[in-house]
Amino acid sequence: MTELLITATLILVKLILIFAVVLSLAAYMVLAERKILGRMQLRYGPNRVGPFGLCQPLADVIKLLTKEDLVPARADRVMFLIAPGMASLIALLSFAVVPFSPPVTLFGREIPMVVCDLNIGLLYFLGLSSLAVYSIALGGWASNSKYALLGAIRGLAQLISYELSMGLAVVPVVLSAKSFSLTDIVLSQADWPNMVRHPVAFVIFMISVMAESKRTPFDLPEGENEIVAGYHTEYSGMRFGLFFVGEYINVIILGAMVTVLFLGGWHGPLLPPIVWFALKVLAVAFCFIWTRGTLPRLRYDQLMHFGWKFLIPVALANVLVTGAVMLAIGS
Amino acid sequence: MATFETMTINMGPQHPSTHGVLQLVLELDGEVVVKATPHIGFLHRGVEKLSEHRTYHQVLPLTDRLDYLAPMHNNLGYVLAVEKLFGLTDAIPERAQVVRVIMAELTRIKSHLVWLACHALDIGAMTVFLYCFRERETVMDFYEKISGARMTSNYFRVGGLSADLPAGIEQEIRKFAQEMPGHVETYEGLLTGNKIWQKRIQGVGVISAEDAIDLGVSGPSLRGSGVNWDLRRDQPYSGYENYDFEVAVGDGCDTWSRYHCRLKELRESCKIILQALDRLKPGPILADAPKVCLPPKKDVVNSIEGLIHHFKIISEGPKPEPGEVYVGVENPKGEVGYYLVSDGSPRPYRMKIRPASFINLQALPKMCEGSLIADVVAVIGTLDIVLGEIDR
Numbered sequence A: 001m002t003e004l005l006i007t008a009t010l011i012l013v014k015l016i017l018i019f020a021v022v023l024s025l026a027a028y029m030v031l032a033e034r035k036i037l038g039r040m041q042l043r044y045g046p047n048r049v050g051p052f053g054l055c056q057p058l059a060d061v062i063k064l065l066t067k068e069d070l071v072p073a074r075a076d077r078v079m080f081l082i083a084p085g086m087a088s089l090i091a092l093l094s095f096a097v098v099p100f101s102p103p104v105t106l107f108g109r110e111i112p113m114v115v116c117d118l119n120i121g122l123l124y125f126l127g128l129s130s131l132a133v134y135s136i137a138l139g140g141w142a143s144n145s146k147y148a149l150l151g152a153i154r155g156l157a158q159l160i161s162y163e164l165s166m167g168l169a170v171v172p173v174v175l176s177a178k179s180f181s182l183t184d185i186v187l188s189q190a191d192w193p194n195m196v197r198h199p200v201a202f203v204i205f206m207i208s209v210m211a212e213s214k215r216t217p218f219d220l221p222e223g224e225n226e227i228v229a230g231y232h233t234e235y236s237g238m239r240f241g242l243f244f245v246g247e248y249i250n251v252i253i254l255g256a257m258v259t260v261l262f263l264g265g266w267h268g269p270l271l272p273p274i275v276w277f278a279l280k281v282l283a284v285a286f287c288f289i290w291t292r293g294t295l296p297r298l299r300y301d302q303l304m305h306f307g308w309k310f311l312i313p314v315a316l317a318n319v320l321v322t323g324a325v326m327l328a329i330g331s
Numbered sequence B: 001m002a003t004f005e006t007m008t009i010n011m012g013p014q015h016p017s018t019h020g021v022l023q024l025v026l027e028l029d030g031e032v033v034v035k036a037t038p039h040i041g042f043l044h045r046g047v048e049k050l051s052e053h054r055t056y057h058q059v060l061p062l063t064d065r066l067d068y069l070a071p072m073h074n075n076l077g078y079v080l081a082v083e084k085l086f087g088l089t090d091a092i093p094e095r096a097q098v099v100r101v102i103m104a105e106l107t108r109i110k111s112h113l114v115w116l117a118c119h120a121l122d123i124g125a126m127t128v129f130l131y132c133f134r135e136r137e138t139v140m141d142f143y144e145k146i147s148g149a150r151m152t153s154n155y156f157r158v159g160g161l162s163a164d165l166p167a168g169i170e171q172e173i174r175k176f177a178q179e180m181p182g183h184v185e186t187y188e189g190l191l192t193g194n195k196i197w198q199k200r201i202q203g204v205g206v207i208s209a210e211d212a213i214d215l216g217v218s219g220p221s222l223r224g225s226g227v228n229w230d231l232r233r234d235q236p237y238s239g240y241e242n243y244d245f246e247v248a249v250g251d252g253c254d255t256w257s258r259y260h261c262r263l264k265e266l267r268e269s270c271k272i273i274l275q276a277l278d279r280l281k282p283g284p285i286l287a288d289a290p291k292v293c294l295p296p297k298k299d300v301v302n303s304i305e306g307l308i309h310h311f312k313i314i315s316e317g318p319k320p321e322p323g324e325v326y327v328g329v330e331n332p333k334g335e336v337g338y339y340l341v342s343d344g345s346p347r348p349y350r351m352k353i354r355p356a357s358f359i360n361l362q363a364l365p366k367m368c369e370g371s372l373i374a375d376v377v378a379v380i381g382t383l384d385i386v387l388g389e390i391d392r
Helices: A002-040 A056-066 A077-097 A121-142 A146-177 A182-187 A199-212 A237-262 A273-294 A300-329 B047-053 B056-064 B071-085 B094-123 B126-147 B169-191 B195-201 B209-214 B255-279 B297-302 B304-315 B356-361 B364-368 B373-383 B387-391
Strands: A101-106 A109-113 B007-011 B023-029 B032-039 B323-331 B334-342 B350-354
Touching: A002 A056, A002 A077, A002 A109, A002 A237, A002 A273, A056 A237, A077 A121, A077 A237, A101 A273, A121 A146, A121 A182, A121 A237, A146 A182, A146 A199, A146 A237, A146 A300, A146 B007, A182 A237, A199 A237, A199 A273, A199 A300, A237 A273, A273 B126, A300 B195, B023 B373, B032 B364, B032 B373, B047 B056, B047 B350, B056 B071, B071 B094, B071 B323, B071 B334, B094 B126, B094 B169, B094 B195, B094 B255, B094 B373, B126 B169, B169 B255, B195 B255, B195 B373, B255 B373, B297 B304, B334 B356, B356 B373, B356 B387, B364 B373
Parallel strands: none
Antiparallel strands: A101 A109, B007 B023, B023 B032, B323 B334, B334 B350
16 A cells, blocks of 8 residues: 555656656747747847846746637637647656656665656657647637638648658667667667667658657748748637647657657766756757758648658668668677 | 638738738638739828829938838939939939949848848748848948938939938948858858758749730849849949949749849849949039029028028929929839929929839739749749838
């Protein structure tokens, strides 16, 4: 009984910690993005609220919370209200399977640094990221606006297409780790990160992840200059904020997945494992921001061509070649 | 039985990338544009009608507000038309001519920078936007130092200029014109070699030379279709025949070709500015025609003749002979022409403006029907329209 209680308490504590860290990190990702982009674009970014603008996320949240929460007259009310929450929730749920560092021993008790080490953790993550499509589709559909609908259709097509190449890109990783558990995958990268062992898969995964996170050059679902704001055109106040937060949580979770699957997770010299993990996630996030400052946006048909005619065939071929090579060297 | 319908979507007048208050009614089949109908008139101020109630000098500030991204070139077209009406064309002093050319080319750079900035932003490359605006800011500073205003400059006058250049500005402009080609390299570094950028604008917004001519397209949008026509060279004004520059022509007929034309024009404008600075000699800045030109302030307060001329010009206005003139100038966006009809009174009987953007906009449906929504945005960018000029 006490054993169960302790386990439950531990999970609860870990959950609260992760929620707190991830949510505040998401808020500060927004600030970091604005600052870094600002610097890349010869401007300062937010620097008025608090020292170096560090209180800006707080000000943003207060502003969003106090804004009117508008529901368009002929919108599908229930769907419209639920959709933004789904965006954030689904992104948050993925963190349950992410291992942050090797197990730590506390009071003679070994505590795994993951909320729940599912033996199918990778499939769980892929499943959740497919669910993320719903928030866009429902949000766009329920708004009963043409721009939102266009954005939703774009989002659907894009996420489903790139889901495939993302799924195919992780196959070599699973092959070499011989496990779907994310902890095992990290452990299998003790000597070499998968980035070195499977460079093609890494590149494909990075590209797919950018498409999954709906960021430049794949920001078509919300392509501001074409379809105003895409699927969240009709949203205001905190509901818009939730979509926004969901997007940045998504950036963090995808960064974490890149780290776990390809960058060797917590492995690294000198620094403690958790620091390595955080550094790698932030480095991936920085790449996302950097890309946004550099690249223009693809067009809808080009995006589909690139996904279906290039990425997926290459990913498939990569799976075949990797499998053949591994069979040949008998590992 | 399933029926297929197109979706009509309203793009603008409040839309992030219709460059002002342009409204496009798009008929969509999925993402494909079946029909595009531009609706204009949201910024109509009646400039042509207003000018019928003003003296020839008083009309000038209105022309600033047509293409507000290139005010000095608008002024230039108008003052040239009025000078032709008064028979002053050959009386403009050399210094005024050269300064007009310098300012006109600075204006071209300023306008093209906004074009590149917005075009890139529309396609999603937002960093270029701020890089372009940095250089534009320098030109704005020149504007401010020379005319006192950053946008609505109202600097030229019938017969010359409103004031001479401030001391030291020549070196600053020379430095800017020398550095500008380097900045153009920077923009190109961010865009030209970028595969996504190439894919987004190559083969987009195609218009053949015949169609472009039929629709009356002018300026870089026309030259991008391979038509070698530039009023600065083919109908020189303000002494443009004395400068050595190349007319940028591309033969791709697409957005990519127009992109390269405008970039080349940026570089050529720098060349013209440098040549003009070499020609700049001290001298008078106003034609010797006291019954037409506004006298300088020091003459007004110091001499009785100046005071009388000033009083006559301000209270009544100079009267041209009855007749009509048309002058077209090569604005950054295309040919801007002023057609003035005089009935001998101090006010124009009729002023008709031939705006570049208004006529270039006609080509928009032809250029974007059958392509995707994203291309509509690229086409609006490449046509480089400005609503102040479309609606007048």
